[in-house]
Amino acid sequence: MTQLNDVPVAQLMSRRVICVAPEESIAVALNTLRAHKLSCLVVQTPAGLEGILTERDLVVHFDNLVSAEQLNVRNLGCVRQLMSAPAITVQEDDGLQTVLDVSVRQGIRHLPVVNTSGELVGVVTQTDLVRAYSHILERQLDLVSDNKRLMALSLIDPLMSIGNRRAMEGDLKHVQAKAQRTQSPYGLVLLDVDWFKRYNDHYGHQLGDQALRAVAKAIGDSLRQGDRLYRYGGEELILVLPDTDQAGALQAAERAREAVSQLQLEHQDSPLGHLTVSAGLASGDGDWQALVAGADSALYEAKENGRNQTRAV
Numbered sequence: 001m002t003q004l005n006d007v008p009v010a011q012l013m014s015r016r017v018i019c020v021a022p023e024e025s026i027a028v029a030l031n032t033l034r035a036h037k038l039s040c041l042v043v044q045t046p047a048g049l050e051g052i053l054t055e056r057d058l059v060v061h062f063d064n065l066v067s068a069e070q071l072n073v074r075n076l077g078c079v080r081q082l083m084s085a086p087a088i089t090v091q092e093d094d095g096l097q098t099v100l101d102v103s104v105r106q107g108i109r110h111l112p113v114v115n116t117s118g119e120l121v122g123v124v125t126q127t128d129l130v131r132a133y134s135h136i137l138e139r140q141l142d143l144v145s146d147n148k149r150l151m152a153l154s155l156i157d158p159l160m161s162i163g164n165r166r167a168m169e170g171d172l173k174h175v176q177a178k179a180q181r182t183q184s185p186y187g188l189v190l191l192d193v194d195w196f197k198r199y200n201d202h203y204g205h206q207l208g209d210q211a212l213r214a215v216a217k218a219i220g221d222s223l224r225q226g227d228r229l230y231r232y233g234g235e236e237l238i239l240v241l242p243d244t245d246q247a248g249a250l251q252a253a254e255r256a257r258e259a260v261s262q263l264q265l266e267h268q269d270s271p272l273g274h275l276t277v278s279a280g281l282a283s284g285d286g287d288w289q290a291l292v293a294g295a296d297s298a299l300y301e302a303k304e305n306g307r308n309q310t311r312a313v
Ligand SMILES: Nc1nc2c(ncn2[C@@H]2O[C@H](COP(=O)(O)OP(=O)(O)OP(=O)(O)O)[C@@H](O)[C@H]2O)c(=O)[nH]1
Pocket: 159, 192, 193, 194, 195, 196, 197, 198, 200, 204, 205, 206, 207, 208, 209, 212, 233, 234, 235, 303, 307
């Protein structure tokens, strides 16, 4: 991210600077400001920088003269009488933060900018500084929200539009910690599409993808609030069921299995005639990896026993 002091004031200043002599009359200075549409003039002699004369100095001066009923257009005085001196300067390679600090701390709205040889190279205003400052802050806020969006995307499976294994691992750590704290079990259900290699071989990979999306949606729609579905990998999904014992996990698994079966997606190469899933479940309040291993062996049993069914460890 851009640090505020990474931006040198040379990038923000205006190089259009008009200088006047201290003896110049206020009337000429006023005309010069108006002719060049500037808000300040730098006051300089051959010996160097003397001060700065701003629009505001002139307004205050005229206001005082009018109030004192002493406004005489033929004798408005000279620049030396009104200028701010000595002029506080900044270096062209000073950073935005440094220059903004000088400007705010000393209440100076126009700062002449000099190079390393002390020659005048520009003028920077407080408005230039604040505008640059807010632009950088805005960009940094955009970056933060882009990063958040990327982070969220990196946890979603693009095919099924559900959490991926990374998201599952992150969430499971919390579910496990809560189960241990409250000593109430949580359930895990592994679901695997039956005969899916044959499905792909028969209908093609694209229809295979479509079927996986439909399966994920049907299972997702069958869930109770608080339960979460993730893609575990390939054609395998996993349900995470907080505060759920073995009986509850069995109900959730059966609801999910039924939901897929009821889609009645034709699968000619399956002995069951349509697309189905098998499920293996485990529940407890222990280590989630051990529960996944348990659910996996239960799933193996469900497959061995004819598929389209749920088994528990
Ligand atoms: N179309 C598609 N196929 C996938 C995807 N991920 C995994 N598969 C396929 O799913 C099939 C899984 O095959 P197997 O592990 O042999 O299991 P199966 O054919 O479903 O058989 P059982 O699980 O024993 O019922 C493989 O052919 C994978 O290529 C995917 O994202 N899209």
